Amino acid sequence: MNPTMTPGEEKTIPQTRRESKDESREPTPNAPRPTLDPLAQRSEAETARPSTASAVSALTVRHLSVFFGENHVLKDVSLDIAARAVTAIIGPSGCGKSTFLRALNRMHELVPEARMTGEIRLFGDDIYAPGIEPVVVRRRVGMVFQKSNPFPTMSITDNVTVGLRLNGLRDRKLLAERTEQSLRMAALWDEVKDRLNAPAISLSGGQQQRLCIARALAVQPEVLLMDEPASALDPLATSKIEDLILELKKDYTIVIVTHNMQQAARMSDFTAFLYLGELVEFDVTKKIFASPAKKQTEDYVTGRFG
C-alpha cells in the first residue's frame, strides 16, 4: 500500500464513482433511503465544491448489524454516505451512534466479543472482506475522538507525523511538508509554527483537538470520522472546530456523531437519526430539521425526548 497518496492519485476515485452511484440507486428494503436530488440540495452552498461530487457515495452501508456479546446494538442499518459532504449521526445516548461510526473503520472490533453482519463498502471496496486487515481500513478511514488524545510524550510535529512514520515514511523534508500541510488544514499552523517541537500537551484543549485532527489528516484518509469532536470544548474552541469541518468537507468525506442539534443542523449536509439501534430516518439535513417524515424524528430534533 502506498502510504503517501498524493491528491493526484486520489483522483482515481471517479472510476469507482459510477459503481457506487449505481449501487446507491438500489432500493434497500429496510432503511428509508433519502430520495434526494443531490444537485438541488446543494443549491445554497454549492459554490464550495464541484456539485458533481455529491453524487458519489464514499461509504455504502448495507444491512449493518453489530453485536457486543448478546447485545444487539445496531439493527439492520443501511445508508449511503456521500463523498465530500458532512453526514451527521444523531440520536439519544445509547442509540448506537458511536458504534455505527466505529463500525465504519472497524474500531468496534477492539471490544472483545464484538461481531457484525452486513456489508460496508468504501468507494466500492468491501472493508469486511476476508483477508482485509482492519489496519488497512483504518488508514483509509481516519478518526477523531470525543476527548482530545494527543500522544503526551511526543512533540507537536511528532504527533502529526506519527501515522506517516508508522507507514514507513522517513524523508525529513516530506515529513516537514506534510506537517505544515496538515496543521494548516487543521487551522493550527499559525498558532504553533514557532514551537513545533514543544510537547503536544502544552497546547490548550481546543488546540489539542485540532492537533488530533491534523494527526488524522496527515495520513490523507479518504473519510474522516468524528465522534462528538467538540463536546468537551468551550464555545469558542467549538466554533473553531466547526469552521474547520466546513472547510475540510471540500476535500474529505466527514461523518460526525453529535449530541448537539444545532451543530448537526449548522454543519451537516445529511443527517441520520438513530434510535435504539435502528435507523429511523436519513435525509438531507434541512429536511430532517424542517419537515421530518417520522414523528419520532420530529420529537427528537425539537427536543421533546432524548
Added chain:
Amino acid sequence: METTTAKTGTRFGDRAFQWLTLLMALSVFVLIVLIGYELAQGSQLALQKFGWHFLVSSNWDPVNEQYGALPFIFGTLVSSVIALFIAVPVSIATAVYLTELAPLWLRQPLIMFIELLAAVPSVILGLWGFYVMVPWLHSHLFPALRLTLGFLPLFQGPDYGPCMLAAGIILAIMIIPIITSVSREILRSVPGLQREAAYALGATRWEVTRIAVLSYAKKGLFGAVILGLGRALGETMAVTMVIGNRPEIAKSLFAPGYTLASVIANEFTEATTDTYLSALFEIGLVLLGVTVLVNALAQLLLKTFAGPGVKPQQ
C-alpha cells in the same frame, strides 16, 4: 444549635484523624532515622579504626582484624545489575502480554502464578537454587555461554557452580514478580483513548504498544524497575546460598562473590571481637547507604531523562 455541635464534633474528629495519620506517617520516618543512627552507633569502632579506607579496601581478614567492604559492595551491585538485565525484559514483556495481548480468561490465572512466585520464601528459592539450579547451570548454561560468549572476560575462568551469575539469576527470579505486577498496574493506567488514537491511525498491535502504551508509561515503568532494584540490593538468603561467599573482586561472572547482605547474615554469629561486630555493623550502614544512593540516582535520572516532552525512540 444542634448543627453547630454536630459540626464541631466532626471537626474534632477530623482533626484527631489528621493527627493520627500524621503520627503514623512520622513513625516511618523516625524508624528509618533510628535504624540509620543505630547502625552508625554500632559501627563507631570500625569507623574510627578504618575510616574511608573501609570502603575501598578489598581485604576482609577477621583473623588479623582487617576489614574492607569493597568486594561486598561490588558483589551487591553486580549481582543486582545481572538480575535487572534478566528480569526487566522478562517482566515488562510479561506485563505487556497480560495487559495488551492475553485473552481475558488467561489473565487472572497468569497473574495468580506470578503472585505465587512472589510468595515463595527466599530460603526455599535458595535451596532450589543450590541443589537444582546451580548444578544445571554448571552442566548446561555455563558451558554454552563459554562456547558462545567465551571471548568476553565475563565468561572465562573456572567455575565451581555457586557464583555471581547464579546469584544474579536467583535475584532475577525473585524480582520478576514485583516488577511485573507494578508494570502491569502502570500499563493498565494508560488511558484507553491513547490506544484508540494509535489504532485509529492504522497501527498494528505492536505499534500501538510501542507508540501509545510504552512511551506513555515509560516513567512509571522506570519506577517499577527501581523498585525491583531496591529489592535485589537487599535480598539476602537465596543469594547467600548460591553466590559462593568469597570476598573477592573477579572479572568472571563464573567466579564466586559475596554481597553486603550475605556477609552480615553469614558472619554475625561468629563475630567474636568488638571490631569484627562493628565492621559488620558498618557493612549494614554501607548497604543502607548504597540503597539510598541508588534510589536517589534513579530519581535524578528520571527527572533528567524522562521529563515531559522527551521524544520517544523513533
